[in-house]
Structures are given as C-alpha cells and as structure tokens.
Amino acid sequence: MKTIKPTEPIQTRGNLDKVVIENDVLHLAGWVASVDAGPVEGFKIVCAGKELTEFVMALGLDSPDVEEMFPNLDCSEKARFHINVFLNEQQQEQVRNSLIVLTPLFEGRKGCLLLDLLEPSLPLPDSDLRGFIGANVNFTDAAIEFLGYFLQKGGLKPTENVLDIGCGAGRMAYALAYYLAPTARYEGFDIAQPLIEWARQNITARFPNFNFRQVDIYNKLYNPDGTLQATEFAFPYEDETFDFALLTSVFTHLPSEEVRHYLDEIERVLKPGGRCLCTVLLHNEESQKLMEAGKSTANLVYQIDDYFATSPDVPERFIGFQEDLLMKWICDRGFTLQGKYYGDWCRRTEFTSHQDILVFQKDCSFVSRMRMFPKKIYRMFQSRNMNEKA
Structure with missing residues (x-):
C-alpha cells in the first residue's frame, strides 16, 4: 500500500x-x-x-x-x-x-x-445530549467543519472503514453518514450510554453500516463510576481493520499514560497506510507565551507528570502535551506525521480550527512493522491474560 x-x-x-x-x-x-x-x-x-x-x-x-x-x-x-x-x-x-x-x-x-x-433527514440530539459534548458547540457546524478536514487533510475516501474514538452522540457520524458509501464500515465507541443510545436509535436506524458501542471506561470527569481503566482497555476490533481513525476532543481529556495506550491501540487496528486525525492542545513556545499573556481559553498552567492541565484537582477537564514529546510518542509507534495545524484555543491570529489538529499515518514499510512486532506480541499476551482473569 x-x-x-x-x-x-x-x-x-x-x-x-x-x-x-x-x-x-x-x-x-x-x-x-x-x-x-x-x-x-x-x-x-x-x-x-x-x-x-x-x-x-x-x-x-x-x-x-x-x-x-x-x-x-x-x-x-x-x-x-x-x-x-x-x-x-x-x-x-x-x-x-x-x-x-x-x-x-x-x-x-x-x-x-x-x-x-440542504435538507438533512437525520434529526439532531436534544439540548441535554448536546451539552455532553459542549453546549457552546454547534452540532452540525462542527460535523461539517471536520468532514472537510477528514477529506482534505486526512485523504478520507467514501469507501474506507472509519473508527470514531469517543464518538459521543455521533456528531462526526452525522456528516460522515452523507459521505461514506453503504459498503464502508463506521464504528464508534464512547463512555456515555445516553449518547450511544441516541446514535443507535437515530443514525444506525437509517444507516445500518454505522455501529455504535458503549464502553464503561473510568474517567474522573465524564464517567466516574466506570469499571474499566483506560490503560487496560483493548479496542473491541480486530487488528488492521480500519483505514481511518478519528479523535475529536479526546486526547484533550486523557492523561499521558492513557494517550500512549490509545496510540498503541490505534496502531493495532489501523491497516498499513491507514491514517489518524486527532485534535490536541499542544504546549509549545508560542502557546505558552499566549497563556502567560492571559489570552488562552485553556490555561494549561499545572504540570502533572509529563502533561499539562487547567486544574490540579480534575486534570481531565483540559489536558495538553509538550509538542515535541507528543510527536515522539507518535513516531515511536511507527506513525509518520502528515500534517500539523495549530488552533485558536490560545488565541493565535492564524489558525485552522479551535483545537490543534494532527494527522499521522501508519508506516506500511516492512522495517517499521518488524520494529513494532515485539510490542504486538506483548499486547497479545496482555489481552489474553485480561480475558482469562475476566
């Protein structure tokens, strides 16, 4: 490929x-x-x-x-x-x-x-459900905006299989349903059961190739009663299943250990040559100066281990990462960065979206895949041991 x-x-x-x-x-x-x-x-x-x-x-x-x-x-x-x-x-x-x-x-x-x-037949979630994913974010505007990024920055084709990590009520799926071919596969998962139920009843009912799954992952802010630790959660999909993975405002709420684990899982489920588009908050010299000037909407002033947060008590509210360090985590997993687009979350004058956007591709070379082989063996035994304990 x-x-x-x-x-x-x-x-x-x-x-x-x-x-x-x-x-x-x-x-x-x-x-x-x-x-x-x-x-x-x-x-x-x-x-x-x-x-x-x-x-x-x-x-x-x-x-x-x-x-x-x-x-x-x-x-x-x-x-x-x-x-x-x-x-x-x-x-x-x-x-x-x-x-x-x-x-x-x-x-x-x-x-x-x-x-x-023009006249979309899919309904919109009510205001209570939309509040789960940001009351100040227009549901359809965000769906349309990011579909443009998926197409032009991620190279998404209508026949490709898509994984939506942290899919919510299907905000990204809302626009993707009008773009993906009926033969393409869409899978989304999220920790909030009400959002998943709405997506199943309203999107899957119209587009049966769109599937939604609830996973009971613990998150101090969004799912404090969750029974699964994010670092032990294996995405419920086979290896090399998807052409395209997306995460919108997911890594902005996960500590570094969980982000690294999710990157491992993304590498596992993507086909060679598959791409991932994610939004993040990148801590670098420019964003730090703007935060120090009091211009940012997310002041990442608390350093916790190897990430930054806006709150020391509930860091999951907003989390950012040192840019060079996050790039290293991505490259260490056999990904090649395809695009980096800064956002206006820290009040930049030139920006693409609100959060920063990264696009990276799974390396399809033989050397890279052999380099990742020991990690895959380890994850296989780890998954087997977890299943035996269960």
Missing part, C-alpha cells in the same frame, strides 16, 4: 451562508478568500458524489462584513459569491438530502472545501 499524502489546499477561509432550491434552481451564496493567493476564480461543485456543471456564478461581490472580520485576507472586501445551479427534477430530489461540496479554485489551485447539507 502506498503512503497517502493528500494534496494540501491553499490556505483560505469561507462559509456557505445560503443553500436553497427555488424554481428548479439551487442557490448557493457565501464568501471565500485566500491568505495570499488572490481572489477566487471559480468553483467545482459536487453533490451526491456527482459533479454539477450547469451553473452560473457571480464572483467578487461586495463584502464589507468579511473585510471587517478578516482584513488580512486577500480581496476580503470582494469575497462574496452567488451561484445558481440548474437542476432537473431527479437532481433536485438527490440534492435535498445530500452533501454539497464546493471546492474554490485560485489559479487552478484548490482552496479549503465549503460543505453543507
């Missing part, structure tokens, strides 16, 4: 503000601007996996709001666009419950994807 390294898009920002069908026309409106590549020159539009080519567009529309918010972007004062896509009756039915993907083009180069769902 070849190493997969997605073509990195040029740095852009944008949003789809309007997606609606009126009089046989799909209206798409929003804005997009590059950091240093000039104005947008066109778009590629894909819906339900098929490219739409019958459309007209107006580019370079006035955008004083965008200029005020992002004055450093190229042509931010003329960043708005409007696109009319002409649809026949069959296309309209396909579009209504499908993922719409716009790829902005800048002199032939691709910018960051703009995605949306």
Whole structure:
C-alpha cells in the first residue's frame, strides 16, 4: 500500500451562508478568500458524489462584513459569491438530502472545501445530549467543519472503514453518514450510554453500516463510576481493520499514560497506510507565551507528570502535551506525521480550527512493522491474560 499524502489546499477561509432550491434552481451564496493567493476564480461543485456543471456564478461581490472580520485576507472586501445551479427534477430530489461540496479554485489551485447539507433527514440530539459534548458547540457546524478536514487533510475516501474514538452522540457520524458509501464500515465507541443510545436509535436506524458501542471506561470527569481503566482497555476490533481513525476532543481529556495506550491501540487496528486525525492542545513556545499573556481559553498552567492541565484537582477537564514529546510518542509507534495545524484555543491570529489538529499515518514499510512486532506480541499476551482473569 502506498503512503497517502493528500494534496494540501491553499490556505483560505469561507462559509456557505445560503443553500436553497427555488424554481428548479439551487442557490448557493457565501464568501471565500485566500491568505495570499488572490481572489477566487471559480468553483467545482459536487453533490451526491456527482459533479454539477450547469451553473452560473457571480464572483467578487461586495463584502464589507468579511473585510471587517478578516482584513488580512486577500480581496476580503470582494469575497462574496452567488451561484445558481440548474437542476432537473431527479437532481433536485438527490440534492435535498445530500452533501454539497464546493471546492474554490485560485489559479487552478484548490482552496479549503465549503460543505453543507440542504435538507438533512437525520434529526439532531436534544439540548441535554448536546451539552455532553459542549453546549457552546454547534452540532452540525462542527460535523461539517471536520468532514472537510477528514477529506482534505486526512485523504478520507467514501469507501474506507472509519473508527470514531469517543464518538459521543455521533456528531462526526452525522456528516460522515452523507459521505461514506453503504459498503464502508463506521464504528464508534464512547463512555456515555445516553449518547450511544441516541446514535443507535437515530443514525444506525437509517444507516445500518454505522455501529455504535458503549464502553464503561473510568474517567474522573465524564464517567466516574466506570469499571474499566483506560490503560487496560483493548479496542473491541480486530487488528488492521480500519483505514481511518478519528479523535475529536479526546486526547484533550486523557492523561499521558492513557494517550500512549490509545496510540498503541490505534496502531493495532489501523491497516498499513491507514491514517489518524486527532485534535490536541499542544504546549509549545508560542502557546505558552499566549497563556502567560492571559489570552488562552485553556490555561494549561499545572504540570502533572509529563502533561499539562487547567486544574490540579480534575486534570481531565483540559489536558495538553509538550509538542515535541507528543510527536515522539507518535513516531515511536511507527506513525509518520502528515500534517500539523495549530488552533485558536490560545488565541493565535492564524489558525485552522479551535483545537490543534494532527494527522499521522501508519508506516506500511516492512522495517517499521518488524520494529513494532515485539510490542504486538506483548499486547497479545496482555489481552489474553485480561480475558482469562475476566
């Protein structure tokens, strides 16, 4: 299997503000601007996996709001666009419950994807369940945002098998359900039973290739009555099962020993060449200066063993890691870093998302796999002994 390294898009920002069908026309409106590549020159539009080519567009529309918010972007004062896509009756039915993907083009180069769902048929969890995963985080906006990262930064293909570690109520699955093919396998697990029950009843019922599992792992903050220690938990999947693994705001709540164990398990269940995208809080010179200046939303000021936390009493609330040390843990397990994208959690002026994002790939070389073989033998006997005790 070849190493997969997605073509990195040029740095852009944008949003789809309007997606609606009126009089046989799909209206798409929003804005997009590059950091240093000039104005947008066109778009590629894909819906339900098929490219739409019958459309007209107006580019370079006035955008004083965008200029005020992002004055450093190229042509931010003329960043708005409007696109009319002409649809026949069959296309309209396909579009209504499908993922719409716009790829902005800048002199032939691709910018960051703009995605949306016109009339998604999947319901949303109620406010109580959404509070489990962050009351201030918009469920669908986060799902759509990260699907773009999975596609462009992680190289996710619609036919690949996906493992969602700490899946919650299926926030990432919500968007993935409209992207993954019916033949692809999605597996998610989480420690919160109410979230898993909602995902089973509402997502699996519509998409039977999406499976959710509750695991009773102890976590002082989120599952204080859990019976399993995270460092002894073996992911309930066979070796080399998945093409893609994702963890959104999971490593930000796990101490270092648990993170290292999870990295071992991720390496085990990923196929050679498989990728992992995770969000983290990286403690480095820049983030430390911003925290010292009082700008960060997560002040990682307490060092506990080999990690940093915002609270000495409940460190699981927010945890970060020294960047070089975390990179070493990843590389020691036979992974190759594919991408590192800093977030605005510490109030950086240039960022990709809120938390930092890492993308790494399981090395498929023979030498690397032989280097990991002793660890696999040890984990096999460890798992066998745990099963015998049980």
